[in-house]
Amino acid sequence: GILDPEPFRARFIACMDDDFNTAQALAVLFELAREINRARAAGVRVAKAQETLRELAGVLGFTLEEPRKPVLNAEPFIELLIEIRAELRQAKQWQLADRIRGRLSELGVVLEDTPKGTSWRHAR
Structure with a gap:
């Protein structure tokens, strides 16, 4: 299956529309991140949800990047x-x-x- 990020997006937008309730919006992002981790562990595709998390985090000024692998001299x-x-x-x-x-x-x-x-x- 695929993790659908749209319910999280809707809740995030509702929080931001509620007088910029950033604390609650941030809680939605943490919940989405937790669901992404659970879904990934269960073999569910999470690429769209990850992109949504990056996008919504960006609204709050956060930048999420993939962890970089250390460069090793072969x-x-x-x-x-x-x-x-x-x-x-x-x-x-x-x-x-x-x-x-x-x-x-x-x-x-x-x-x-x-x-x-x-x-x-x-x-x-």
Whole structure:
């Protein structure tokens, strides 16, 4: 199913029309946020309700943003996998070495084996 945000919108507008009852309007926003969390946990689609929450919060001057994922430098991990792959190749563990190459390729990392060793680059 889908969480319908319209009853919350109607209650919010009624609060604001009631002499700008921002305390009650804010309570409606908290209730909507709680329902979004419950619905999401139950597997219900909440995108429209989330958009409504952002919109109504904006009326009160609040800005709601998606949490940002921390940026992680992948380079040391790629280098580590290349080292492990080199050890596997030296031990003639071709299947596992090829699996590392394949998974890196799926992730957009191209390995280039040369007589001097393995280098890598991002796929274009």
